[in-house]
Amino acid sequence: MFPARFRYEAPHSLDEAISLLRDGGDYVKVLAGGQSLVPMMKLRFATPDMLVDINDVPGLAYHRTDPDGTLRIGALCRHADLEFSSLLPGTQPTMAAAAPLVADPLVRNRGTLVGSLCHADPQGDWASVMLALGGSVIAQGPAGRRAIPLAEFVTGPFENTLGHDEIAVEAVVPKALGTRAGGYLKLERRVGDFATVGTAVAIETSGGTVVRAGIALTGVGGSTIAATDAAAALAGKPLSADSIAEAAELAASAAQPKTDHRGTAEYKRHLVRVFVSRILGGSLSSTTGSSTTGSSATGAAAERAA
Amino acid sequence: MTTTADESRALDEIKIGGLGSSRKRVEDDRFIRGKGNYVDDVVLPGMLHMEILRSPLAHARIKSIDASKAWALPGVRLVLTGEMMATRNLAWMPTLSYDTQAVLATDKVRFQGQEVACVIADDPYIAKDACELIEVDYEPLPPIMNPWQGLAEDAPVIRDDKVNQADNVVYNWEVGDKAGTDRAFEQADVISKMELHYPRSHPSPIECCGSVADFNRATQKLTVYLTSQAPHIVRAAVAMVAELPEHMIRIVSPDIGGGFGNKVPIYPGYVCSILASILLECPVKWIEDKTGNLISTGFARDVYLKGEMALRKDGKILGVRMHTDADHGAFFSDAQPSKFKIGLMHSAFAAYDVPAAHLTARGVYTNKAPGGVAYRCSFRVTEAMFFQERMVQAAADDLGMDQAAFRRMNFVRDDDFPHRTPFGFLTDSGQYAKCLEVGLKAIDYENFRKEQAEARKRGRLLGLGISTMTEPLGAGNSREYDILGIKMFDSAELKVHMTGKAILRTGAKTQGQGHETTWAQIVAHELGIPADDVVVEEGDTDTAPFGMGTYASRSTPVAGAAVAMVSRKIRAKARKLAAHLLEVSEEDIEWELGRFYVRSAPGRGVTIQECAMAAYSNMPDGMEPGLENTAYYDPPNLTWPFAVYIVTVEVDPETGVWDVLRMVAVDDCGVRINPMIVEGQIMGGLTEAYAMASMQFITFDADGNCVGSNYMDYLLPSAWETPGYELHSEVVTPCPHHPIGAKGIGECAAVGGPAAFVNAVMDAISETGVRNIDMPVLPDRVWEALTYRRDVSGAPPIRQD
Structure with a gap:
């Protein structure tokens, strides 16, 4: 597979990189890891005029x-x-x-x-x-x-x-307002496959109350989805089976999945519900309130990756 | 030369790398060092590069092709279109199944990815750029993505290029005893029915196809380096298609990065690179990219089954009825023996004592890539055994019988051989019940059933799946097996040099099977020449003896037998040389590994190496010098290995995700030449079986777009998903007709494995009453079955919003 012709620059400073971007024309891409960009170029789905490779810029690997x-x-x-x-x-x-x-x-x-x-x-x-x-x-x-x-x-x-x-x-x-808990669960058909569904949950608890909550969804819409209503259902009260169920339901309704070869919209919505429940259920049952969920609850897919 | 002691001086066979030695693979040294020599490593002076323009549409009429902008791009040397190919009668070519296939499209495109034009340029980047400049005006036609669409009344005729082709049916074919089968069904207490789809898959070797064609105007010789599992068939085909004299064609298959049946057919890219080299009088390289390989080259499977079993209530199978509808894509190009339209589908139920069976098969054209290759499979045997073992599981369930007991009851018994199967094959050996017992003991069958029942009470879904089968490997005997009329024998040529070192060449072609290692072991076994002293060469038609190549697990059964036979010819001559050296008559000579000796004085002997030296330096009067020979081997029958695969799984009831808990494999493949390589073959096959069952398939959307055109969408399991395997080799039933008792093994696990995984998942969810989930058994399909308690079909087109 052979990409279209492009110019390649590898500057040694951010200023130099920014000038290249400023003067480089209509279609310039920054190259860091290249794990998405390069395959797309190989297939000619992406045909940038220039790549600005920042791997030689010092002080960014921290x-x-x-x-x-x-x-x-x-x-x-x-x-x-x-x-x-x-x-x-x-x-x-x-x-x-x-x-x-x-x-x-x-x-x-x-x-x-x-x-x-x-x-x-x-x-x-x-x-x-x-x-x-x-x-x-x-x-x-x-x-x-x-x-x-x-x-x-x-x-x-x-x-x-x-x-x-x-x-x-x-x-x-940002710094936490309390103790962080939460996790990330993903169903993928194989390690390295695009997510069928991914669910990120982050809560911060202080004095037994959830002081901040965030839930976001991967692969169930045209872009990453913030399930703000679901997060709101958790905030300002202690985590409970009821609040978890409500958040899971609201997260599922926030999803905008499409039926495709990875599964039906209904299945994907169902997985969002399951994943939110599993992550928060793990947090609830954990005595420290900071359980890391993600390596056991999805069964096969996640276990393999862990 | 002579000693006085009486004890045997036979060599230790394991030490010299003979039969049964797990000798390390000699080819790996160069592969591990990155010193393999693949087609893409071939670089010739003045070589140009070819790229193919493929159709974006599945079905469309070509209104016009304008290549003027491509011609104008600097560095472009040639643009080939179907119209130009047609002037040389090369727009179409014959397939291996007596159909025709477009080389470059002229009238219509018939699948997404079909070859429309190609560009030959100074470098591959320019060639690719130029392809994008070719303007093709398509008039879209309705795409046909499965046989049912193709069989509809108003379906457009895909092959309107063929006279007398009024519909999309490729063939109707049948085998077996219809009347006897009908009678069996009349007498049945229970009739068990199954409908299944074995999805379209692709062998997807890591190395894609490619060729470097080099026509030399001065010598008139055409040399083609090309990715072929069967270089001699390619030479014959090129001679016939391109009308070039066969002796002026040299096909070289260098190292091959996996074949799995994908590299048996002749592809348009090969033909175009050859024509381009002839026209331009310089070498032309074509290296296919991954997408091109996945969307256009030989696929496998894509067969629908309607199966029925007639059963007596005590569990005896009375009869089997099968109807298959095969989706062949746009051209019928199955690489298979001529006589059988749906390959060896009728090898189904060979392991069971079935009085009557009847199979009808229909082939249908669709707007999908052609192929139907034997993907790690002896010509549709994979589908046959999958269908068989899914039907067997359903039948046992319908009878309320235990899975193991039902199989045990219906197996062909050890003393029933030779056994004529209901479809006419002759199986000759096996210990089926014993293999099953080994497998059941290993998986701890009774305890698992208890554990399963306990787990179910707590909402956990455990399942166990069994697959047992014998399959016909090693086509074949020349009475029944030919490809394009060429009988499916194979060959070996052995040249023993005067210092006792040897070169062996065969008509097979290794692609990872390890021939360079195992063939030398057969020579070591027969002649006592250490395996390290035998170099093995394959794949060059100018030097290798004529053979039909490597696929369908035929190398060891056929070419491997030829290696044993040629070694025996060499030994026969060496015996005469030994008699001469020992100054006794030939009748007084005995053989032990590596050495001839005088029967009455075992201490007096000569080594095989001493005989080799004598063949060049001290032969008796009247004997031809040299120690070289060739053997062509036409096997009397196929070989019939037997296997038991047992899988246990746990299904997550909320997500449909399933995990393999254990997998036990019991393979009886007769005598094992190199046990390590055999185990590697089994593990590789099991991994492909797991792939089929869990994730690996090619499908299409309603518009005819291929879903699975790259490794992000076409899923091969990686080390993270692949389960561990427990292999058992304790049952050994030598093949009665093979010279060293070996049977095919390369494909058993890929053939018999898938049903074990699927049966296990179906067993885990048996309480839903769901009869079938089509492969791959993806989590969303399992969830649908669990939630809606209905069968889940995997037939294309995919569901889409």
Whole structure:
């Protein structure tokens, strides 16, 4: 498979990269992990005029926690860095559950979280996770830096709100208002397949009350879906079997699945309900309230990945 | 040369890498080092590159093709269209099933991905760019995606190119005893019925197809490096299709990155690269991409079954009735023996003592890729055994009988051989009940049934599936088996050099089976020449003896037998040389592994290597020098390995996801030449069986678009999904007619395995009353069956919003 002709640049600084984006013409793509972009180019579904490869730009491969608990993930932090990170277990149950479920180990070695957010594939896992956590993306352009909340960053299938001369340099997960719990569950027909359904749930509890909740859905709509009503059903009260059932039902109705070769719309909606129940049920039964769900509840698909 | 001790000096067969030695695969050394030599590794001076333009539509009339912009692109040397091929009578070519197939489309395109034009350019990027510049004006026609659409009254005729083709029926064919079967059904206490679809699948070798054609104007010789499992058939076909003299054609199959039946047919890409090389007088390389391979080359299966079993209430099978409708795609190009329209589908029920059976088969054209290749399968045997074992499970359930007991009761017994199957095959050996007992013991059958009942009380769904079968491998005897009239024998040529080292060539072609390792082991067994001293070469028609290639598990049964036979010819001559060297008459010579000795004085002997030296340096008067020979082997029958596969699963009642708990495989393939390679073959086959059962299929939407055109949509299980296997080799029933008692094994697990997985899932959800979920048994299908308590069909087109 042979991609169409394109120009390739590998700058050594962000400023240089941004100038290339600014002056590079109509169709320039930033290359980080390349795990979605390169296959699309190979099939000529994507035919950019230029690739700006940022892998030589120093200082982007980090992920770290600020003293206040804010988590920052640089543009060259690979999925595998997060999968094996010591920062996530305990404090970031939703992320820790999702990291080993992203694509397959080969993709995880190269692909990046920030790149996945920019790609804005409705079947991408990280956008749901970040949406559930209330995360944001830091964009850098000629005019400097700005923070874009995830809810405003992904606007449709393969569409984001970056300016043509901006690079997403970092993803940010805000500090928790209480103790984090939650998880990520995904059904995929095979490791590395696009998600049939993915469900990210993140709650923060303080004094027995859920003080913040986020639920987001993968693969059941034209883009990542924030199930805000479902999250609202959890907030401001203790987690209970009733609130879980209500949230699961509201999340299922927030889904906009289509019948296709991965299953009927009805089946996918049903899975959203099951997954929300399973993740929150795990949180409820856990004594610490910070259970990481994601590696056992979907049975086969998730177990294999874990 | 002589010693005085009396004890045997026979070599230790395992030490010299003979029969039964798990010798490491000699070919792996170069593969592991990245030093394999595949078609894409062939680089010739002045070589150009070819790319194919494929149809985006499944069914459309071609109104015009404008290639002017492609011709104008710098670096483009040639653009071929159907119209240009037609001027050389090459727009169409014969298939291996006496049909015709378009090389480049002229009148219509008949499936998505069909070859429409090709570009030959200085590099593959330019060729691809130029393909995008070719403007084709299509007039869309209604696409036909399954046989039922094709058989409808108002269905458009796909093959309107053929005179006398008024509808979309390819053939109607039957075999068996209709009257006897009807009588059996009249006498039945219970009639068990099943309707099934074995979905379309693709062998998808990791290496796609490709060719490097090199026509030399000066010598008039055409050399083609090409991905073929059967290079001699390609040479014959090229000679006939391209009307070139056969002795001026050399086909070379270098290392092959997997075939699985996909690399048996002749593909348009090969033909176009050959014509391009002749026209341009320089080498032309064509390397197919993955999408091209998946959407246009030989698929497998895609057969619908209506099956019925006539049963006596005590469990005896009285008769079997089968009707199959096969979806052949746009051209009937099954690679199979000429005599049988639906392959060896009628090998079904060979393991069971069935008094009467009748099979009717209908083939239908559709707007899908042609093929019908034997994907890790001896010509539709995979469908036959899947249908059989799904029917057997349903029959036992309908009778309220235990799955194992029903099979045990109906097996052909050990002392019933040779046994004539109801469809006319002759099975010759096996210990079916013993294999079943080994399998049941390994899975701890009785305990699992208890555990299953306990789990069900707590809402957990456990299931156990059994599949037992014997299949015909190693086509075939020349009375019944031919391809395009060429009888399905095979060959081996052995040249023992004067220092006792040897080169062996056969008409087979390894693609991962390990011939370079195992053939040398057969020579070691027959001659006592250490396997390391025998180099094996295959795939070059200028040097290899004529053979029909490797597919349908025929290498060991046919070519492997030829290796044994040629070794015996060599040994016969070596015996004369030994008599000469030992100065006794030939009648006084005895053989032990690696050595001839004098019967009355066992200490006096000569090694096979000493005989080899004598063949070139000290032969008796009147004897032809040299120690070389060739054997052509026409097997008296197929070989009949037997297998038992037992799977246990747990189904998640909320999501429909199922997990394999255990898989036990008992394979009786007769004598094992290299046990390690046999185990590898079984594990590979089981993995493909799991693939079929769980995820791997090609389907289509209502517009004729292929769903499964790349590895994101065409799902092959990876190491993460594939379950572990427990293999059993304790039952060994040698083949009575094969020179070393071996039977085919490469395909057993892929053939018999799928039903075990599906039977297990169906067993787990048996309380729903659901009779069938078509493969692949995807979670959404299981959930639908659990939720709505209805059968789930997998026939295309897919459901879509």
